[in-house]
Amino acid sequence: MSERIIYLNGNYLAESEAKLPVLDRGLLFADAVYEGFGILDGQIVDFIYHMQRLERSLGELSIPMTFSIDEMFHALMGLIEQNNAKAGFLYLHVTRGAGDRAFHYHDQYVPNIFAFTQGEKFAADEMPPAIDLLTYPDLRWTRRDIKSTNLLAQVMAKQAANQAGAYEALMVDANGLVTEAGSSSFFFIKDNALYVRPVSQEILHGITRQTMLRVAKERGISLIERTYSLDEALAADEALITASSIYVLPVEKIDGKVIGNGKAGAFTLALREGYLAKARDEFYTTKAS
Incomplete structure (x- = not known):
């Protein structure tokens, strides 16, 4: 090779x-x-x-x-x-x-x-797996909006998740509020609305997140933009994460608790399908191309 x-x-x-x-x-x-x-x-x-x-x-x-x-x-x-x-x-x-x-x-x-x-983690156009999350204290510095290589806190969180058999970590601050996942953005669906944490210095301004939210708005999905607790996330009908290496993935469990029915939900699958279509529609070309 x-x-x-x-x-x-x-x-x-x-x-x-x-x-x-x-x-x-x-x-x-x-x-x-x-x-x-x-x-x-x-x-x-x-x-x-x-x-x-x-x-x-x-x-x-x-x-x-x-x-x-x-x-x-x-x-x-x-x-x-x-x-x-x-x-x-x-x-x-x-x-x-x-x-x-x-x-x-x-x-x-x-x-x-x-x-x-x-290489790719999951084939883009195939049914995505529903993954498990493990909660972990958010130990990062306070300028999380800068995508720096200062990632040791994320390494600790994701290693703990990996050792527990989970796919990804879900970081929770000292007040019991969810910030985001170890290397992805986190969202949940409750009563047909998509809950999203507002952008600030407390989270990375995810690019996949940004495009997915444009898709949600275009599809008429109600967005509720505020901070929320881990308990609220655990009571969700659906949960999902987004990142450039995985696009949109459904969440089956958080700390062993099944979210909704534990399967990829209709909102999550529609957002993934819409995201991939939007991504393909917006492939970059230069003026000279």
């Missing part, structure tokens, strides 16, 4: 040849941001929205954006072609750069940029 190809600072390299300096600030301080994209039909899902969020994250950390959106689109599409990736996941990572270890930074760093592809 041939090696996976990695994009690194403008070059396509075999995985074994792609290397970063030990003194890169992404490694030393998690001084870096990232984006994860779905790959569907050989195209990048929600590309422009992910890139707009990446630009915002870079700006919040004063990391220069050394490429244009279209330049990165062509680079990533080239990576997809290099790996013959028709479906799956695409990861893009931008660090501030390398230099002698110091907490403060200056404007002389040159960002390191790399990307890679991974």
Whole structure:
């Protein structure tokens, strides 16, 4: 089997040849941001929205954006072609750069940029599995709106879920309110309404979430945007998570308690179908394409 190809600072390299300096600030301080994209039909899902969020994250950390959106689109599409990736996941990572270890930074760093592809977790157009969630305390820093690589709290939460046999963690704050899942956004349906936590610095502004909510509005689904407790989520008729690597997935259980009838519900399946249709309809093309 041939090696996976990695994009690194403008070059396509075999995985074994792609290397970063030990003194890169992404490694030393998690001084870096990232984006994860779905790959569907050989195209990048929600590309422009992910890139707009990446630009915002870079700006919040004063990391220069050394490429244009279209330049990165062509680079990533080239990576997809290099790996013959028709479906799956695409990861893009931008660090501030390398230099002698110091907490403060200056404007002389040159960002390191790399990307890679991974296979799909679940086939997009097949019936999705209903997954289990395990609750875990939300231990993250307070700027969760920045998609930084500071992910240790999520690693702890998702590892605990994995060890308990659950697919994903559901993070709950000190007041008993659900924030979001370990690497996905969480929602529930109650009495034909979709409950969604408002965007703030307390959660990541999920791109799959954003597109799915547009689909919900277009389909006339009532949205209730507020914070909510774990007890409310447990009493839901349906629950679901969204992320770029899984799109829209139904939730069967939370902490072993069956949600609704424990199967993928009608609202969840309609939102998944609508999301995939919207994603395909909005595949990005450059002006020169």
